Amino acid sequence: MEINLIKIQEEEKISADYNIINLHGLSKDEEEIINPLVPPTSGLRMEIFDKTESQFNMSLNKLEHFLRVIKAVAAIGKKELKKEQPNVLIVADDRYSATTLIDYASRIFNYEQYTIYHQSREGEVVQGTSYKRGLSRMSSPYASASSALYDNIDLVLMITASHNSFVWNGLKFYIERPIPISGGVMQDVSKLAISLSQIKLSKSYNPIYIDADARNNKYIRKIVSNIINTDVLKAKKVIMWPFLGVAPELKNLLESYGAEVIIIDESRNPPDPTHGFDEKKVTDLMDENKVKIAILLDADRDRLVFITKTKKGYKKLTSNELYTAMMNILSKELDKKFVNVRTIPSDPRCDNGALVNFITGVGYKHLGLIQFMAANRKLPQSQLDTAILYHKDKNNYTKISSVDDVNVVFNKLNYTGDLIFVLWEESGGHTFNILEAEEENNRIVLKSKYPLIGDKYPAPAIIVLCSLLEMGYDLIDYLDETIKGTRTTITATDEIKLKYMSYFSQKIDESIEIKGKKYHIGAFSNNSDKTAIIYFKSEDSMLYIRPSGTGPKIRIYIFGNYKTYKQELENVAKFVRNLELA
Template sequence: MNYKEVYEQWLNNDFFDEETKADLLSIKDDEAEIEDRFYKGLEFGTAGLRGKLGAGTNRMNKYMVGKAAQALAETLKDHGEEAVKRGVAISYDVRYKSKEFAELTCSIMAAHGIKTYIYNGIHPTPMCSYAIRKLHCKAGVMVTASHNPQEYNGYKAYWEEGSQILDDIAGQIAGHMDEIVNFEDIKSIPFEEALESGLANYIDASVEEDYYKEVLNLTINEDVDKSIKVGYTPLNGTGNIPVREILKRRGFENIYVVKEQEFPDPDFTTVGYPNPEFPKAFAYSEKLGKENDCDILIANDPDCDRVALEVRNANGDYVFLNGNKIGALLSYYIFSQRSALNNLPENPVMVKSIVTGDLSRAIAKKYGIETVETLTGFKNICGKANEYDRTKEKTYVFGYEESIGFCYGTFVRDKDAVSASMMIVEMAAYFKKQGKTLLDVLNDIYAEFGFYNERQVSLELEGVEGQERIARMMEEFREHPLTTVGAMELEKVIDFKDGYLDFPKQNCLKYYFKDGSWYALRPSGTEPKIKLYIYSIGKDEKESVEKLDLIEKACREKMDSVK
């Protein structure tokens, strides 16, 4: 069937509720919107499902989520009786429909005889990962669209290690989704009935308490300046309670919270796009920080798996630090301090993605720590921790990627902004006691290791035409690479689509110049964007910025030439 026929089917089938039909009637004269909603079904990948809320096969709604939940149930049954008995841990964020989708998952699992364990209220993504491991579940579900705008939601699937599913499991789930031709075939019982039967269970408070203990065990130094002043915003998401609780237990009492962004708000009214990767997310925090003389400002995204940072400079203004700079600082602090305390494990490893900067690699090398690279995504980064559990050949210490995701330790196998927020505050307090800001420390790092700089450019292209143009851009760069940019000469090209080392194939291109600078290009896996990552090395900031400008200009011209 074409998209118009599928639209008519949804509109005229009594199975779909009145809310759905009203939504569909509201777009009856908008051909482009009808096409976008029905030209394909949401595809289940390693990131699960993600899309705009609304009626349609290409939208997040209870029918598409129901297909995904039943497909996960069938996949668990494929893995045997033990998998069914171990069940699924579930959490959800503050977004519209998140609680509904989480409870629907419990209802569908119960209809298949599969146990579920669900948090009673909003909880961060890392706590979902932790619950899977703590409760020995076979799988997990986190209902979230992370940092996407308010009209989005998502459905992330996890496997028994507590990390996001890889291609093999994603393929099995996608296959079972394809088998569901009629939505009427999705089995479900009421959520309250699932609770009464014992198949659905609320997660005990002791699990959360054990998580806090694990986070506190990451502490490296107690002898820090606990009078440090911290401005904090959860951006109306799930981080408000756990981050403040862990900082309180850690002894940091001067925590100032942005009141307008303190409590859950699925509209993200004060920020719109709740992505702390962008400095504008700190607008309210900066005002609060100046009013209270805060040393640093930290911000979490709505599902609290990522953390961003601003640091006050000598003029009293706040300087935004991107994920590469935060990662370099954390690497330096963790590795130097643990080395000094002589408590690094044998064969220690830092894991980072292929589009993350190399400053941390230089730092790790100094302290005898191997750097291992993976494809983007914490399913791959924490996948290395899972691998080392099996082989015992190496020990995962710290992992991160440039998009402000960090994982220190292994009790959680995904990005964890609760633990990362604690470590950032500890780090800032440690250096404050030495009379240094984190900007001072970063400059010390540059002086020792060289001036590494970076820039990310994202081009948003929505809809069918946008996706096709992104594909054409990738092919243009693939077929006609930039051989010189200014005085920089191309040295090496890696096309991850062809396969590289033992990496799974991915549509990503990486270009290395002879001076050590490089850039990478890839379509986003979760948003309608093409992303350009640019990295330079210079003798000072001026030279590094000049190189960034040259590479960006050349790449933008090439991207703009593709229509």
């Protein structure tokens, strides 16, 4: 495939140290790309290439969309930080447009008086692969965590489009803490980006290089040491297939435990193992090398698929199953005490093993908040206002809107000691944090043992899962097989997504019958009482309907009877698809 990159013509200022890019005007459709009607789960994803059968051609207008947003992030970031010369870490995954966007971003931030930091190791060759690390390459989880692991990093700009196809790229940014920016700050960025007519950027910049990968791996080892003994990984072989790049940071992490990592060096488009792949290719390699575990990863390193060798043959497990089984083993067999913070459409089969359950909206802009609230950390009010946060007690749901609400939950629990906070989402994101619950002045107070990560950070879970599997645990034994979950999608523009949500919002608390099955219609709303997720509840199933924040789709999820769940999902999806929306 031929990759054609471009550079935008710059107006050179001879007597100054900056150039100017004069921007094209935006159409109404382009404005909605930068300020979408349905907010993304995190950051902003936009197309940057036009694709033919044999070429990826970078588009001038689409590149300008990115530069607008980057300029706005730099300006709004300074305003939020209240600093004249902040520090920014600018990194990207291995997408074709990465180097172009890193260079422009570094020059734009440099003009705004930021000190530029890059991830080191450019040119690094990973043994056994054809991979050569490009400019400031880093995985999204390690990038966001760096805002907590480095005291001097004020803002992180991560250039990635996660599991989207290669015509896309995206921008995630983190200010002071590793929680994706949302709410009013994101709106301010979009509005400023749309209003720009020109961009000033430095002619050059001199980045400071840091090895944030190494610091992340050191931190991960501390987290994991509080959860499980990893000695069993020594001299074990693990196959890893990253669908973009070769994940050198995870390879180094596994090798630090004494494991031998075999890389499948083959990128896939889209870089998403849940999209489908050649399973036989993996299992043949497992047989050839006598390997028990194969790990498949998307570009963000959070959409996980494991293939494990069991007594009954090979078994493919997706994120919902992996995390549910893992937490059931940790609580039942290893007596670990955990707080379960999961997205609303995720698997409920580990709820009974948790001391406390919270459910949230989709994405870490919701998930990441609970632990910061539990640790009495101050958060921007706009993030709380747009968050979907509930305490789940059996089948009752209580909305969480303040630190006091969270404190009430833990004081009723009246537990002291280490608590493993588990943050996870149905699409694959997972994060472990360790908090200590102590009694002070007749109240339970939670304090973080290590820097808190409020974004997807699945590497610790990967190490724990590998350790459990090598200990001999069969994950399937810890899943209630009478309940099954899956999802489907319906194609819908942002405008149609909003029409679906408006339609069902008017049906809340009503009953409906689909193919002879009766459902109660309910909803979860944010702290501003805006309906965000619709649910259909029957006697033996729960379905969730929500607009996707990462593409033109409505997502429909089901957890129901293992014999009928697929047909039931098909029936409901057909019903929704056939609605006549004015």
